[in-house]
Each structure stands twice: as structure tokens, then as C-alpha cells.
Amino acid sequence: xxxxxxxxxxxxxxxxxxxxxxxxxxxxxxxxxxxxxxxxxxxxxxxxxxxxxxxxxxxxxxxxxxxxxxxxxxxxxxxxxxxxxxxxxxxxxxxxxxxxxxxxxxxxxxxxxxxxxxxxxxxxxxxxxxxxxxxxxxxxxxxxxxxxxxxxxxxxxxxxxxxxxxxxxxxxxxxxxxxxxxxxxxxxxxxxxxxxxxxxxxxxxxxxxxxxxxxxxxxxxxxxxxxxxxxxx
Amino acid sequence: xxxxxxxxxxxxxxxxxxxxxxxxxxxxxxxxxxxxxxxxxxxxxxxxxxxxxxxxxxxxxxxxxxxxxxxxxxxxxxxxxxxxxxxxxxxxxxxxxxxxxxxxxxxxxxxxxxxxxxxxxxxxxxxxxxxxxxxxxxxxxxxxxxxxxxxxxxxxxxxxxxxxxxxxxxxxxxxxxxxxxxxxxxxxxxxxxxxxxxxxxxxxxxxxxxxxxxxxxxxxxxxxxxxxxxxxx
DNA sequence: TGACACCAAGTGTGATCACACATAACACCA
DNA sequence: TGGTGTTATGTGTGATCACACTTGGTGTCA
Numbered sequence: 001x002x003x004x005x006x007x008x009x010x011x012x013x014x015x016x017x018x019x020x021x022x023x024x025x026x027x028x029x030x031x032x033x034x035x036x037x038x039x040x041x042x043x044x045x046x047x048x049x050x051x052x053x054x055x056x057x058x059x060x061x062x063x064x065x066x067x068x069x070x071x072x073x074x075x076x077x078x079x080x081x082x083x084x085x086x087x088x089x090x091x092x093x094x095x096x097x098x099x100x101x102x103x104x105x106x107x108x109x110x111x112x113x114x115x116x117x118x119x120x121x122x123x124x125x126x127x128x129x130x131x132x133x134x135x136x137x138x139x140x141x142x143x144x145x146x147x148x149x150x151x152x153x154x155x156x157x158x159x160x161x162x163x164x165x166x167x168x169x170x171x172x173x174x175x176x177x178x179x180x181x182x183x184x185x186x187x188x189x190x191x192x193x194x195x196x197x198x199x200x201x202x203x204x205x206x207x208x209x210x211x212x213x214x215x216x217x218x219x220x221x222x223x224x225x226x227x228x229x230x231x232x233x
Numbered sequence: 234x235x236x237x238x239x240x241x242x243x244x245x246x247x248x249x250x251x252x253x254x255x256x257x258x259x260x261x262x263x264x265x266x267x268x269x270x271x272x273x274x275x276x277x278x279x280x281x282x283x284x285x286x287x288x289x290x291x292x293x294x295x296x297x298x299x300x301x302x303x304x305x306x307x308x309x310x311x312x313x314x315x316x317x318x319x320x321x322x323x324x325x326x327x328x329x330x331x332x333x334x335x336x337x338x339x340x341x342x343x344x345x346x347x348x349x350x351x352x353x354x355x356x357x358x359x360x361x362x363x364x365x366x367x368x369x370x371x372x373x374x375x376x377x378x379x380x381x382x383x384x385x386x387x388x389x390x391x392x393x394x395x396x397x398x399x400x401x402x403x404x405x406x407x408x409x410x411x412x413x414x415x416x417x418x419x420x421x422x423x424x425x426x427x428x429x430x431x432x433x434x435x436x437x438x439x440x441x442x443x444x445x446x447x448x449x450x451x452x453x454x455x456x457x458x459x460x461x462x463x464x465x466x
Numbered sequence: 467t468g469a470c471a472c473c474a475a476g477t478g479t480g481a482t483c484a485c486a487c488a489t490a491a492c493a494c495c496a
Numbered sequence: 497t498g499g500t501g502t503t504a505t506g507t508g509t510g511a512t513c514a515c516a517c518t519t520g521g522t523g524t525c526a
Contacts (some may be wrong), residue, residue: 017479018480043508054481055479056480058292058509059291066296066300067299075488076488077507090388094387094390097333098327105326156301156400157323157326157327160393163393250510275476275477288510291479308518308519309517
């Protein structure tokens with residue numbers, strides 16, 4: 001019936017367009033705080049860096065702009081947005097609203113394998129902390145939350161949450177250097193895992209809210225303390 | 234000092250790019266249910282329709298795709314997404330979460346002129362109903378809600394809400410034909426206006442939630458009744 | 467009759483070029 | 497010295513072309 005099956009053993013080839021590859025590459029870098037807030041990304045410079053024409057870069061940058069991961073700056077160039085306290089509070093409130101909803105939907109939908117994978121992400125987070133691997137921590141932390149939200153089976157909700165994380169990404173790295181913050185986050189994550197294993201919706205939601213509140217508080221402190229001796233910017 | 238000021242009386246010129254004009258034009262049509270769900274939009278057809286090259290159309294369509302107002306369909310063409318009950322419930326829950334948040338933020342920020350403008354939108358909605366002007370009703374209804382949410386002073390929140398409305402837009406027109414739905418909506422809107430004038434956050438939020446619930450319920454009924462004798466699609 | 471190959475039309479993707487605009491630096495003059 | 501015109505550079509925007517791919521129709525052969 002299927003003639004192609006006779007060929008056997010051939011690997012599937014990547015069908016991702018250039019635009020998608022560039023998008024995900026930039027996305028990961030923004031999410032993991034690779035770019036400095038305020039840094040400008042021009043079409044031509046990115047195109048030259050990745051060795052392609054400006055066309056796919058245009059599409060990738062515009063997509064990030066629509067997702068609020070980049071904003072138009074000085075002369076219509078796209079820049080990594082800086083975070084002020086007001087915007088931070090807006091994002092925090094939205095995260096509480098949306099991620100609470102996601103957890104409530106996710107808890108009854110999580111199976112045994114989901115819990116197992118989640119615990120692996122939890123372990124990876126913990127191990128990254130003890131080995132001072134900030135990149136690994138950021139990646140595992142996102143994987144932990146993302147896995148929960150993905151279980152909600154709500155694509156629109158997921159994309160909205162991802163957009164918020166993308167906006168905060170450039171600043172996550174800053175608070176991730178503080179070990180007190182990390183230890184506190186691990187305690188909260190431990191509680192969340194426990195609540196999910198008990199299928200305790202209330203406790204799981206409260207855990208997520210506590211996690212968001214802690215991250216917001218630490219980042220707010222960092223922003224305000226920084227504002228003092230760098231108001232010139 | 235300012236030499237240009239001597240010229241006096243000159244109007245500001247429009248700086249909107251072609252891509253933006255096309256985007257907003259398509260956006261309005263989607264929001265007001267001009268396009269049929271399932272309808273495909275190709276770059277070349279739109280380009281020919283508006284008398285422009287494919288480039289700005291590409292950007293406009295891609296932007297709508299990122300906002301989930303269009304989805305990739307059959308052969309990578311962009312189509313107006315159809316709504317199933319599952320997606321409807323997801324959108325409804327997100328609307329409750331986000332629009333509640335927006336109202337809570339908006340209430341203390343609304344001034345006298347805001348309330349006046351809001352009442353004008355309310356009146357316009359009512360007048361559109363008595364004159365059977367569905368287009369006018371949809372426009373005024375969105376203006377009513379949009380004005381409240383805009384007062385929250387939260388641009389990210391606003392864009393998230395707009396994205397959800399954009400996704401529901403093609404179906405709003407369908408329930409707007411039912412006068413019982415419209416009358417009920419007007420009662421709820423009246424309560425919302427009253428709550429806002431009293432700066433009653435709780436009542437205003439409950440009004441918004443009631444409005445969302447009513448719209449969701451009616452649309453859910455419409456979708457399920459339609460599913461019966463059109464399951465072939 | 468059914469499976470297969472072929473062809474034509476339509477599609478998104480990407481490259482390349484031309485253009486308008488914004489900015490900053492510099493020379494110029496009152 | 498301070499405002500003004502000029503120019504060079506870099507930017508996004510948009511047009512045009514070439515290409516790969518999908519799809520639907522048609523012809524062909526077993």
C-alpha cells in the first residue's frame with residue numbers, strides 16, 4: 001500500500017522554514033536572558049549573523065514584536081524591552097490570573113507519566129542550582145512550569161502564558177544569581193510537586209501563585225534598588 | 234524658537250504603513266464577523282483586492298496569525314478559524330480571568346469623562362438594537378468593553394483581551410441576531426454602568442463575568458444545535 | 467475499473483533591488 | 497556661539513522575481 005515505507009530506515013527531514021528557525025533561536029535567547037534589555041536588533045545585522053537574507057529575519061522579528069517580546073524603539077528598530085515596576089506588576093497580575101487557570105485545568109488531566117516527567121524537571125532544576133549552572137536552571141525552570149501548563153490542553157492559554165514569560169525572560173537571569181531566591185523557589189516547587197501528586201487543585205494553584213509572587217517580589221526589589229543609582233538611563 | 238510653528242495650521246499627515254492599513258482593515262472585518270469561519274485568505278488574493286504588492290499583505294496576515302486571529306489551514310493557507318465548544322470554553326475562561334482583572338484595575342482609574350464616554354457607547358449600543366443595526370451594535374459593544382479595559386492602563390493586558398475578542402469575532406454576529414440575547418446583554422450593561430458610577434469594583438466585575446457567561450452560553454447553544462445537522466463539516 | 471504518472475494552477479518562501487525616512491556628524495554663516 | 501543646511505550611513509518598507517511544494521484534474525496503461 002504505502003510504497004514509501006519500502007525505503008525504510010530513512011530519517012525524517014526538517015521542514016522548518018528559515019523564518020521559524022530564526023524565530024525559535026531568537027526566542028530561546030530572549031527567554032534565557034541572553035540579550036541585554038535595551039539591546040537593538042536590526043534586520044540586517046541578524047541576517048548577516050545567521051547568514052541568510054533579510055526576509056526570514058523580518059518575519060521572525062515581526063513575530064516577536066507581535067508577541068510583545070520585542071518593542072519598536074528609537075528609529076523603528078526593534079529592541080529588547082526594558083522592564084519598569086509598573087509593567088512588572090501588570091505582568092505579575094496577568095501571570096497569576098492565567099497560570100492559576102492553567103493549573104486548575106491541568107491537575108485533573110495529569111497522568112502518571114506527566115508527574116514523572118515533572119519530577120525529572122524538578123530534579124534538573126535542583127541539580128543546576130548546586131552546580132551553579134544558571135543557563136541550565138533557567139531552562140529547567142521553564143520546562144517545569146511549561147510541562148504543567150501544557151497538560152491543561154489549552155493552546156490559546158499556553159501561548160498567552162509563553163508571551164508573558166518571554167517578556168520577563170531578559171530579567172529572570174538577574175534574580176537567578178541570588179541563592180536565597182533559588183532556595184525559596186525550590187521549596188515552593190517541591191510543594192507544587194507534592195500538591196500535584198495528591199491531585200490537590202487548591203494547593204497546586206496556591207503554590208504557583210506563591211512562586212509568581214516570590215519571583216515578582218525579588219525582581220521588584222532588584223529593579224527599585226537599581227533605579228536609585230542609575231536613574232540617568 | 235520653533236521655526237516650523239510659524240507655518241501654522243498644517244494638518245499632521247498619516248504615517249501608517251501599507252501593512253498597518255491592511256492589518257487594521259482585516260482586523261476590523263474579522264472582529265465584526267465579516268468573514269465566514271473557514272474562509273481562506275491568500276496573500277495574492279488579498280493583495281489584488283487592495284491593489285498592492287504581496288509584501289505588506291504577508292506581514293498583515295502573519296501578524297493576525299500570531300494573534301491567533303487566523304490559523305494555518307489546508308495547504309498552509311491562512312483561514313478564519315472555526316470555533317468548537319472546547320475552544321469556546323477555553324476562551325471564555327481566559328476572558329473571565331483577564332477581563333475581571335482589567336475591570337478591577339480600571340474602576341479606580343476612571344474619571345468623569347470616561348464614565349460619560351462609556352454611557353455614550355452604552356446608548357449607541359441600545360440605539361443600534363432598536364434600529365436593527367447589527368454592524369453598529371457589534372461596533373458599539375466592542376467600544377463599550379474596550380473603553381473600560383483601556384482605562385486599566387495595562388497595554389499587555391489589553392492586547393491579550395483584544396486577541397481573544399478577535400478569535401470570537403466571527404461568531405459574535407451569529408448570536409447578535411437573537412433579540413432575547415441582546416435584551417439580556419443590555420440589562421447587564423446597564424448594571425455595569427451603574428456599578429462603575431458607584432465605583433463598586435465587585436459589582437462591576439460580576440457584571441462583566443455575567444456578560445461573558447451569557448455570551449458564552451448563547452454561543453455554546455448555537456454551536457451545539459448546529460453540530461447536530463452539520464456534523465459532516 | 468483502478469492505480470499510476472504527468473501536467474497545470476495556485477500557494478508560501480526567500481532573495482534581491484530600489485526607495486523614503488531618521489539620525490548623527492560636520493561644515494557653514496549670521 | 498548657536499542655529500542651519502548638507503551629507504553619509506543605517507534603517508524599515510515595499511516591489512519584483514525565482515523557486516519548491518501542494519493540490520486537483522487528466523491521460524495512460526495494466
